[in-house]
Amino acid sequence: KAGVTQTPRYLIKTRGQQVTLSCSPISGHRSVSWYQQTPGQGLQFLFEYFSETQRNKGNFPGRFSGRQFSNSRSEMNVSTLELGDSALYLCASSAGTLASTDTQYFGPGTRLTVL
């Protein structure tokens, strides 16, 4: 079974631009979560989508948004980029049952650099 894939793997943008990242979950998984990893703040939860609906949300500004398609693929968008948005963005997929055994499997990440 193929793992979680993320595209692109690397991205360089300038301040003020916007960016869209893509995530394809493991086949059969209905939940996709996004995380931001920075040296200063570590790994932080952005949001989770399940069956095309946002089910959980972290403490990030509205510039960060996402969506999920009917095939469970998800996109994350960041508008008006700031230098502090430079990070590794990780996507995770799971069955989404919220059971105590529901495991999240992560993709390789997208490294975003904002200049």
Add this chain to the structure above:
Amino acid sequence: SQQGEEDPQALSIQEGENATMNCSYKTSINNLQWYRQNSGRGLVHLILIRSNEREKHSGRLRVTLDTSKKSSSLLITASRAADTASYFCATGSSPGTASKLTFGTGTRLQVTL
């Protein structure tokens, strides 16, 4: 902000030795998971322990969970150079937000030959 702290922040051992990492968290949990990350890449899932379990094994890995102390430990036995990585614990809280993992600060493990 992160919920958990991991201890130690960095650990250097020789191949063949055991490595123990500790994780503490603040709120009640549904489960606790351990992940490995190699040099800024994606996270690899290692093991999941439910809140009603006290110990779990997987190959060379042993995880314990003490919910009364809100702490967990990961033991890697007979370490190898390939175990060199950062290790993170992550907690899922109530069932409704179990998918919202809260990560610890991580332990950087260096295994030398």
